[in-house]
Amino acid sequence: MSSSYSPDYIIIGGGTSGLVVANRLSENPDVQVLVLEAGKDLIADPRANVPAFWTSLMGSEADWQYKSVPQPGLGGRCIRIPQGKALGGSSAINGQAFIAPAQAEIDAWAKLGNPGWDWAGLVPSYKKSYTLIPPPDQATLEHLGIDWIDDEYRGTSGPIKVSFPGIIRNPLCKAWIDAFRGFNKATNTDPFSGNSIGGYSNTATVDPETKTRSYANSAYGVPLLQRSNVRIFTDTKVRRIVVTKTPAGNVRAVGVDALVEGKTERFTSTKDVILASGVYNTPKLLELSGIGDKELLERHGIQVYVNLPGVGENLQDHLMTGLSYEVVDGVMTGDPLMRQEPEAIAQAQKLYVEHKAGPFTIGGMQSHAFMPTPNITELLDRLPRAQGANDTEYYDTVRAILDHPDSSSMAWLMFLAQTNLHEGGKSFVGSQFLPENFASLGCAQSHPFSRGATHISSADIDAEPNIDPRYFSHPADLEIMARALQALDTQLRPSAQLAPFFKPNGKRNHPDAFNVKDLEGAKKYVIDTVTTAYHSCGSAAMLPKEKGGVVDPKLIVYGTENIRIVDASIFPLIPRGNIMSSVYAVAEKAADIIKGN
Numbered sequence: 001m002s003s004s005y006s007p008d009y010i011i012i013g014g015g016t017s018g019l020v021v022a023n024r025l026s027e028n029p030d031v032q033v034l035v036l037e038a039g040k041d042l043i044a045d046p047r048a049n050v051p052a053f054w055t056s057l058m059g060s061e062a063d064w065q066y067k068s069v070p071q072p073g074l075g076g077r078c079i080r081i082p083q084g085k086a087l088g089g090s091s092a093i094n095g096q097a098f099i100a101p102a103q104a105e106i107d108a109w110a111k112l113g114n115p116g117w118d119w120a121g122l123v124p125s126y127k128k129s130y131t132l133i134p135p136p137d138q139a140t141l142e143h144l145g146i147d148w149i150d151d152e153y154r155g156t157s158g159p160i161k162v163s164f165p166g167i168i169r170n171p172l173c174k175a176w177i178d179a180f181r182g183f184n185k186a187t188n189t190d191p192f193s194g195n196s197i198g199g200y201s202n203t204a205t206v207d208p209e210t211k212t213r214s215y216a217n218s219a220y221g222v223p224l225l226q227r228s229n230v231r232i233f234t235d236t237k238v239r240r241i242v243v244t245k246t247p248a249g250n251v252r253a254v255g256v257d258a259l260v261e262g263k264t265e266r267f268t269s270t271k272d273v274i275l276a277s278g279v280y281n282t283p284k285l286l287e288l289s290g291i292g293d294k295e296l297l298e299r300h301g302i303q304v305y306v307n308l309p310g311v312g313e314n315l316q317d318h319l320m321t322g323l324s325y326e327v328v329d330g331v332m333t334g335d336p337l338m339r340q341e342p343e344a345i346a347q348a349q350k351l352y353v354e355h356k357a358g359p360f361t362i363g364g365m366q367s368h369a370f371m372p373t374p375n376i377t378e379l380l381d382r383l384p385r386a387q388g389a390n391d392t393e394y395y396d397t398v399r400a401i402l403d404h405p406d407s408s409s410m411a412w413l414m415f416l417a418q419t420n421l422h423e424g425g426k427s428f429v430g431s432q433f434l435p436e437n438f439a440s441l442g443c444a445q446s447h448p449f450s451r452g453a454t455h456i457s458s459a460d461i462d463a464e465p466n467i468d469p470r471y472f473s474h475p476a477d478l479e480i481m482a483r484a485l486q487a488l489d490t491q492l493r494p495s496a497q498l499a500p501f502f503k504p505n506g507k508r509n510h511p512d513a514f515n516v517k518d519l520e521g522a523k524k525y526v527i528d529t530v531t532t533a534y535h536s537c538g539s540a541a542m543l544p545k546e547k548g549g550v551v552d553p554k555l556i557v558y559g560t561e562n563i564r565i566v567d568a569s570i571f572p573l574i575p576r577g578n579i580m581s582s583v584y585a586v587a588e589k590a591a592d593i594i595k596g597n
Contacts (some may be wrong), residue, residue: 005231007032008324010256010269011240011276012285014039014088014214016580017567017587018096018276020129023159023220024591027231028260034267035224035232036258038281039086039198043222048092049212050352051165051204051363052337057093062086066280067468073450073472083278083400083468087234088217090278093579094534095364096204096213098130098162099577102370102408103194104401105447112397112572113544114553119194122585123153125592126192129584130155133208143168144201145177159219160584166366167203170332172439172501174199176367176414179497185369197406199369202413205580206363208301211356213363216584236260239461241273241289241563243305249304251291251560263394275565276587279536280454282569283312284465286550289458290558300459306559310548314450314541314575317469318411318533319481321526323489324418326506334359335437365415370408370446370576371487373480377403383476385454390548391451397573398447408446411482411577412492415440418509420527431531433574434579436507441492443484444533449474454539469536472527481530482522489516535579540569555590566590 009025011018014037026033038061042048059065064083070076089301103119110118132154134140135294144166149194156160166173174364180186180199185436188201209216224230239260243251255268275282286292290305295491327333351358373379380402386395398499401407418438452469472478493502508514512528514523543549555561557563568583575582 005034006268006270007034007231008269008271009033009274009439010267011035011039011274012256013089013276013278013281013567014087014221014232014234015084015276015278015567016091017089017585017590018274019088019216019220019224020521020584020587020593021274021276021566021591022230023224024588026224029227029229031229033230034269035230036236036238036267037232037234038237039084039089039234041055041217041234042092043217048088050093050211050360051096051161051206052334052360054093054095054363058082061179064280066464068467068469069114071469071471073470073478073527074530075527079469079471081532081536081551082534083280085215087221087232088115088215090534091205091215092213092217094580096206097363097365097578098203098205098370099368100191100196101194101575101577101582104404104407105196105573105575108401108573109395109542111234112393113541113547113549114572117542118555125585125588126581127153127155128158128588129160130160130162130581132156132203135164140168143174145174145181145186146201148190148200150193153190156580160205161207161214161219162203163206164201165204165206165362166293170366170415171414172331172416173366175497176472176502177201179495180369182495182497183491191370197370197372197408199367199412201366202368204363206361210351211361227250230302233258233260237461238285238287239264241285242266243289243560245305246561253560253563272562272564274571274594275563277566278567279315279539279569280465280467280563282567283454283539284456286311286557288459290463291560291563296455300456304461306557307556308550310541310543310545310550312455312539313453313548314538314543314572315454315469315536316448316538316571318445318535319471319477319530320442320444320449320533321481321485321530322415322419322440323485324438324440324509325493325502326436326508327439327501327546328503331433331437331439332359333437333439335433338417364433365413366536367414368577369412371410371412371484372405372407373409373483376409376480379479380476383479383565384474393547394451395449397407398449401447403490408576409480410446411444412484413442413444415442434507434509437507439501440509441488443481443482443488445477447574449476451538469532471474471530478523478526481526482519485516485522485526533578535574537568537579538573540565541572543572554593564590564594
C-alpha cells in the first residue's frame with residue numbers, strides 16, 4: 001500500500017536529533033516534513049516529566065532494551081544497553097546531565113577529515129540548542145561554587161532549558177566543591193569553553209520553573225503540533241529505505257516502507273530521507289536497505305546497493321563504575337525513595353506537588369569533574385599501541401588528546417544513593433537495595449581506546465542487532481579506569497571536606513569494594529561491576545570512505561545521493577562526558593547543512 005502523502009523530507013526516528021532537524025526544517029512553511037517514530041509520545045507521562053523518575057523508564061516499553069553480546073574483557077558478561085524508544089528518544093529517558101565536550105576532541109573531528117566540523121564550527125550549534133538558567137540567589141550560587149559562567153559560551157535562547165539540580169539544602173554538593181578547591185582542582189573555567197578541568201556543580205536538562213524534564217519532545221517536538229507542514233507518526237516501525245539506481249550508477253532513496261497499525265505503507269519523499277534512528281538502529285536500517293558490508297548483506301540474503309564496510313563499525317562508548325559508601329545518620333539521600341518507603345514517597349510527592357521542590361526535582365547527578373590520570377604518558381608507553389592497521393590513526397588521535405597535560409582521561413561524579421552495579425539488572429541502581437543510606441562516588445571513561453561494532457543478526461526487522469562494544473579490548477582502558485577508581489577511594493572519599501559525611505567503618509555496596517586500594521583488587525572490581533554510561537556513538541562515522549567512513553561532511557551516506565544521517569552515529573570520535581549536548585549540537589548543525597545555510 002502506498003501513501004498519497006509525499007513530503008520533501010522523511011525523518012526516520014523522532015528522537016533527540018530527529019525532532020531537532022524536523023523543527024528546524026519545518027520553520028519554512030513551504031517545506032513538508034514527515035517524522036516516523038517507533039515509540040510513543042510520553043509528553044504527559046510523569047515517568048518522563050518528573051526528573052527523579054528516569055530510572056523507571058529503563059527496561060520499560062520506552063526502551064529498546066538492547067544488550068551486548070558476551071564481553072570477554074568483562075569476564076563474559078552481557079551489558080544491558082538502554083536506548084530511548086519514544087518521541088524525544090534517549091533524551092526522554094536519560095538522567096538529564098548536560099555536560100560539555102572538550103575543544104581538543106571536537107577539533108579532532110575536523111583533523112580526521114571533516115572540514116567545518118571543528119570546535120569553532122560547532123560552538124554556535126551548541127549555543128543555539130539550549131538556554132542556561134543559573135540559580136537566582138547568591139546563596140545557591142556560592143553553595144554550588146558557580147562562579148565560572150562565561151557568557152561567550154553560554155546558550156541564552158535555545159529551546160532546551162538547562163539548570164543546576166544541586167540545592168542549598170544539600171551539604172554534599174558544597175562538600176564536593178570544597179574538596180576540589182582543597183586539591184586545587186576546582187574547575188578552571190566554564191566547561192562549555194571546551195577547556196575546563198576539575199570539579200564543579202553540573203547542569204541538567206530540567207526547566208527550573210516547572211521542575212520538569214526539558215527534552216527534545218517538549219522543546220522541539222511540541223511546537224511541531226502547531227505546524228500544518230509537519231506530520232508525526234508514532235508506533236511506526238520503518239522496515240527499510242526504498243532505493244533505486246540512477247543512470248549515473250548512484251543510489252537514490254525514493255521513500256521508506258513502514259509498518260503503520262499493522263499494515264505496511266510506503267511513504268515517498270521528494271528530497272532527502274534522513275536517518276535519526278540512533279547508534280544501533282541507524283546502521284541496522286542501512287544494512288536492511290542494502291547499504292553496508294557486501295559479505296554481511298549477502299550472508300543474510302539482502303540485495304547489495306552500496307558496498308560500504310564502515311556501516312556499523314567504529315562503535316564507541318564510555319564505561320562507568322563507582323563505590324557506594326554508607327553516609328552518617330541524617331544525610332539526605334535517594335535510598336528511601338528507591339526502596340519505595342511509603343513515608344519518603346509521600347513526603348517527596350508533597351514537596352514536588354506543592355512547592356516544586358525536594359528529591360523528585362533531581363535526576364541522575366549534581367556533581368561532576370573532568371580529571372586527568374597522573375603520569376598517563378608513562379603508563380601508555382608501557383602498553384601496546386594500536387591493535388590493528390585500521391586502529392593506528394584512531395589510537396594516535398586519542399593518544400594526542402590524553403598526552404596533553406590539561407586533558408581529562410576520566411570523569412568523576414557523585415550520585416546520592418546506592419548503585420549496585422554488580423547486580424547487572426535493568427537499571428544501574430540495581431534492584432536488591434541495602435537498608436542503609438549511601439552516597440556513591442563514580443568514574444566514567446572520557447576517551448576509550450577500545451572500539452566495537454553493531455550489525456544486523458538477521459534480515460528480519462524484529463531481530464535485535466549483534467552489539468559488540470569490545471569493552472576493554474585495549475588494555476589501556478582497564479589500567480586507566482582502575483587507577484581512577486583508586487583515586488576516588490584514596491583521595492576523594494577521605495578528603496577533609498567529604499569524609500565527615502561517611503561513616504568511618506560504614507558499609508559499602510559490595511564486599512570487593514573494600515579491596516580497591518590494591519591495583520589488582522581495583523581491576524577485579526572494575527571488571528565485575530563496570531557498565532555502560534549510555535553514551536554509545538560512532539557506528540556510521542563521518543570520516544573519509546577509505547578510513548571506514550559512512551557519511552561525508554554534508555552527512556550524505558557514501559554512494560547515495562540523498563540519504564543523510566543526523567544522529568550520534570556520525571561522531572567520528574566520542575566526546576568526553578555525557579554526549580547529549582553534542583547530539584543536540586550536531587542536529588542543529590545538520591539542519592543548517594540540509595537547509596543550505
